[in-house]
């Protein structure tokens with residue numbers, strides 16, 4: 755959605771302005787982006803984001819709200835099991851944690867299949 759009104763009103767979209775001596779400098783209105791900034795009232799970032807990445811169980815919304823990776827109840831439980839696992843190295847735990855958060859980020863939660871897969875690797879000698 756680009757309209758004429760999206761250009762910075764100070765520099766007209768160039769991102770630079772000239773002073774009386776003919777030198778150019780970065781536009782103070784848009785910091786050089788050429789786009790109109792925060793004063794543009796109706797820009798609704800939240801709405802756009804929600805439409806892009808809606809996952810099941812509201813996972814995406816929760817993640818965006820506090821800026822952290824969201825863990826579902828299942829994911830949190832799984833993460834606890836990984837953390838409490840006594841025979842895994844810290845590096846192995848970190849790798850598993852990474853897989854869980856990554857999986858949750860893309861799937862919006864942990865499927866039972868995924869939980870089984872992770873738990874299998876928590877067993878001694880797996």
Ligand SMILES: [Zn+2]
Pocket residue numbers: 762763764765766767768769770781782783784785786787788789
């Ligand atoms: Zn500008």
